[in-house]
Amino acid sequence: xxxxxxxxxxxxxxxxxxxxxxxxxxxxxxxxxxxxxxxxxxxxxxxxxxxxxxxxxxxxxxxxxxxxxxxxxxxxxxxxxxxxxxxxxxxxxxxxxxxxxxxxxxxxxxxxxxxxxxxxxxxxxxxxxxxxxxxxxxxxxxxxxxxxxxxxxxxxxxxxxxxxxxxxxxxxxxxxxxxxxxxxxxxxxxxxxxxxxxxxxxxxxxxxxxxxxxxxxxxxxxxxxxxxxxxxxxxxxxxxxxxxxxxxxxxxxxxxxxxxxxxxxxxxxxxxxxxxxxxxxxxxxxxxxxxxxxxxxxxxxxxxxxxxxxxxxxxxxxxxxxxxxxxxxxxxxxxxxxxxxxxxxxxxxxxxxxxxxxxxxxxxxxxxxxxxxxxxxxxxxxxxxxxxxxxxxxxxxxxxxxxxxxxxxxxxxxxxxxxxxxxxxxxxxxxxx
Amino acid sequence: xxxxxxxxxxxxxxxxxxxxxxxxxxxxxxxxxxxxxxxxxxxxxxxxxxxxxxxxxxxxxxxxxxxxxxxxxxxxxxxxxxxxxxxxxxxxxxxxxxxxxxxxxxxxxxxxxxxxxxxxxxxxxxxxxxxxxxxxxxxxxxxxxxxxxxxxxxxxxxxxxxxxxxxxxxxxxxxxxxxxxxxxxxxxxxxxxxxxxxxxxxxxxxxxxxxxxxxxxxxxxxxxxxxxxxxxxxxxxxxxxxxxxxxxxxxxxxxxxxxxxxxxxxxxxxxxxxxxxxxxxxxxxxxxxxxxxxxxxxxxxxxxxx
Numbered sequence: 001x002x003x004x005x006x007x008x009x010x011x012x013x014x015x016x017x018x019x020x021x022x023x024x025x026x027x028x029x030x031x032x033x034x035x036x037x038x039x040x041x042x043x044x045x046x047x048x049x050x051x052x053x054x055x056x057x058x059x060x061x062x063x064x065x066x067x068x069x070x071x072x073x074x075x076x077x078x079x080x081x082x083x084x085x086x087x088x089x090x091x092x093x094x095x096x097x098x099x100x101x102x103x104x105x106x107x108x109x110x111x112x113x114x115x116x117x118x119x120x121x122x123x124x125x126x127x128x129x130x131x132x133x134x135x136x137x138x139x140x141x142x143x144x145x146x147x148x149x150x151x152x153x154x155x156x157x158x159x160x161x162x163x164x165x166x167x168x169x170x171x172x173x174x175x176x177x178x179x180x181x182x183x184x185x186x187x188x189x190x191x192x193x194x195x196x197x198x199x200x201x202x203x204x205x206x207x208x209x210x211x212x213x214x215x216x217x218x219x220x221x222x223x224x225x226x227x228x229x230x231x232x233x234x235x236x237x238x239x240x241x242x243x244x245x246x247x248x249x250x251x252x253x254x255x256x257x258x259x260x261x262x263x264x265x266x267x268x269x270x271x272x273x274x275x276x277x278x279x280x281x282x283x284x285x286x287x288x289x290x291x292x293x294x295x296x297x298x299x300x301x302x303x304x305x306x307x308x309x310x311x312x313x314x315x316x317x318x319x320x321x322x323x324x325x326x327x328x329x330x331x332x333x334x335x336x337x338x339x340x341x342x343x344x345x346x347x348x349x350x351x352x353x354x355x356x357x358x359x360x361x362x363x364x365x366x367x368x369x370x371x372x373x374x375x376x377x378x379x380x381x382x383x384x385x386x387x388x389x390x391x392x393x394x395x396x397x398x399x400x401x402x403x404x405x406x407x408x409x410x411x412x413x414x415x416x417x418x419x420x421x422x423x424x425x426x427x428x429x430x431x432x433x
Numbered sequence: 434x435x436x437x438x439x440x441x442x443x444x445x446x447x448x449x450x451x452x453x454x455x456x457x458x459x460x461x462x463x464x465x466x467x468x469x470x471x472x473x474x475x476x477x478x479x480x481x482x483x484x485x486x487x488x489x490x491x492x493x494x495x496x497x498x499x500x501x502x503x504x505x506x507x508x509x510x511x512x513x514x515x516x517x518x519x520x521x522x523x524x525x526x527x528x529x530x531x532x533x534x535x536x537x538x539x540x541x542x543x544x545x546x547x548x549x550x551x552x553x554x555x556x557x558x559x560x561x562x563x564x565x566x567x568x569x570x571x572x573x574x575x576x577x578x579x580x581x582x583x584x585x586x587x588x589x590x591x592x593x594x595x596x597x598x599x600x601x602x603x604x605x606x607x608x609x610x611x612x613x614x615x616x617x618x619x620x621x622x623x624x625x626x627x628x629x630x631x632x633x634x635x636x637x638x639x640x641x642x643x644x645x646x647x648x649x650x651x652x653x654x655x656x657x658x659x660x661x662x663x664x665x666x667x668x669x670x671x672x673x674x675x676x677x678x679x680x681x682x683x684x685x686x687x688x689x690x691x692x693x694x695x696x697x698x699x700x701x702x703x704x705x706x707x708x709x710x711x712x713x714x715x716x717x718x719x720x721x722x723x724x725x726x727x728x729x730x731x732x733x734x735x736x737x738x739x
Contacts, residue, residue: 320518321540
């Protein structure tokens with residue numbers, strides 16, 4: 001066997017593999033693009049995995065890479081680099097680009113681009129409605145055939161109940177979910193932060209939690225009516241949790257995700273940041289009471305997925321008066337440090353349970369297959385140093401979006417290496433392409 | 434004190450000393466020759482991104498009575514309209530060696546954001562629904578001139594509190610000086626969370642006005658009808674308008690204030706506005722005195738470089 005053909009071995013690493021429900025110290029062999037058989041050969045390059053965690057197929061099912069159309073904010077390359085730096089081996093890109101990803105050729109184009117870049121597996125989300133206008137269904141089946149793994153008008157809630165009913169009904173024939181950004185526009189119009197005591201005291205227009213939850217309740221009822229696959233994006237309201245509970249009791253095919261910033265930060269940050277719009281995000285940061293309920297909902301399995309809602313913006317756009325700045329947080333590169341801070345540092349979840357939410361659960365929601373770290377599986381995994389303490393510095397992000405309310409915050413835990421298909425995409429915070 | 438962005442962040446001591454200084458300035462306004470040389474050689478900019486006549490003129494006169502030079506920059510016709518960010522506008526003005534910026538903007542927080550990037554003092558002349566600190570100070574000065582002191586007084590703030598920057602500044606200054614504050618208005622525009630700060634919040638005008646020593650009547654913006662927050666101006670007057678009937682619920686010597694401009698016959702009737710209880714014109718006069726005090730404190734004596 002020639003030197004080039006041998007692979008890698010990660011020795012004595014704590015393997016946390018939710019696909020196989022395994023948490024143990026192992027040696028992981030990589031041969032070519034795949035997980036290989038254990039070998040006594042000395043021709044493998046050795047990585048010392050002591051004190052590190054190895055997690056397969058970390059997946060962020062909600063990112064905005066902005067290409068085509070808004071490349072000043074992010075593009076598929078810069079977004080892919082941010083994903084690799086953040087430890088992700090797979091992401092789902094939202095279709096609110098220009099043009100909207102609402103036809104099969106655009107889905108195919110994104111996948112081809114991603115393949116050329118080769119830093120992260122991109123599973124595109126297609127639009128639910130043509131042009132994300134909420135009037136007519138897009139060609140969902142043809143997009144699914146081209147590789148779309150779900151459908152969303154994210155950024156624009158699907159407000160017409162008739163179209164939502166149709167989308168959910170149609171989803172039963174596709175096996176791919178309808179992902180709803182739940183927000184009643186009449187209730188949120190003009191709002192820039194959570195409506196509550198902080199917004200009232202700062203005199204900023206508020207968005208009540210009910211702007212989200214009334215639509216989640218409606219959608220849950222429509223999922224009941226149609227048997228459709230509903231996935232609720234970035235849940236942030238107490239009433240939404242009640243609706244998810246109700247859906248679960250009725251056995252409906254309803255899932256949900258929560259974003260790290262809603263688990264880690266509260267609306268008090270708007271005051272702490274002195275109105276600087278780095279805290280401006282939709283749905284908005286909520287009060288601590290809601291944050292605690294979201295954490296509990298993750299712990300008891302009501303929310304099965306954590307996803308970043310990575311929403312990069314150019315600094316010039318964010319550097320404006322609060323009401324005029326766009327919504328969004330650049331979230332990929334702080335994801336792991338944030339969720340470890342919320343769940344592991346305080347012992348609220350064990351690592352195997354936590355990583356289910358960013359591996360096997362998004363795969364289930366999207367109908368994706370991955371066998372876990374078994375021989376022949378694609379060698380997609382991330383090495384994480386759970387003890388590393390580091391300070392967030394947006395200027396160092398690979399993402400074009402430097403907009404983070406975590407700027408200057410100490411986090412514990414960060415990815416130190418990422419491998420996709422047997423190729424390192426990031427080592428020691430250095431993205432390799 | 435480096436800037437005046439919000440009364441919320443001032444200590445009671447800062448507020449009291451500004452009010453004492455304002456009282457002295459009010460006495461200067463009573464002199465036949467009002468101009469004093471205190472800020473000679475200083476230049477200030479009125480940077481107004483929202484239409485305003487009274488506040489802008491009041492600041493301009495205050496600066497001129499103190500012998501400072503003033504320029505006015507308004508949004509229309511300015512470089513902001515050509516696409517320049519307001520931060521760049523402010524940085525450019527600051528580079529022209531001005532000594533202070535007075536800013537009004539329709540978005541809450543803009544004066545704070547400016548204060549964070551400029552080295553010169555920033556004075557908030559009203560930001561969105563956040564604060565209007567010189568208005569809060571002039572309201573406190575007016576009530577204390579009428580009543581001697583604010584401690585223990587019941588002050589009702591009536592109307593669209595939710596969208597009112599005047600109300601927010603009033604609440605902070607009145608609480609700091611020991612008044613009992615009641616907010617009253619339609620439930621759609623009443624920020625109930627102010628109860629957390631020890632403020633009484635009610636929709637019942639009679640309850641709010643009974644035994645009140647002072648009534649601050651807020652301007653009702655006509656947009657509230659379009660946005661569905663009130664049914665009609667007429668119905669608003671019936672339920673929350675200050676009329677000869679409703680004012681009779683307050684103490685007989687209660688004083689009436691209004692930050693202006695007034696909608697006569699909507700939130701306040703003309704006969705009340707023109708009655709002896711009305712201190713609204715004194716508010717306007719005190720406004721100049723308060724702004725002189727603030728300019729003096731931030732640009733002059735308080736910094737030891739006079």
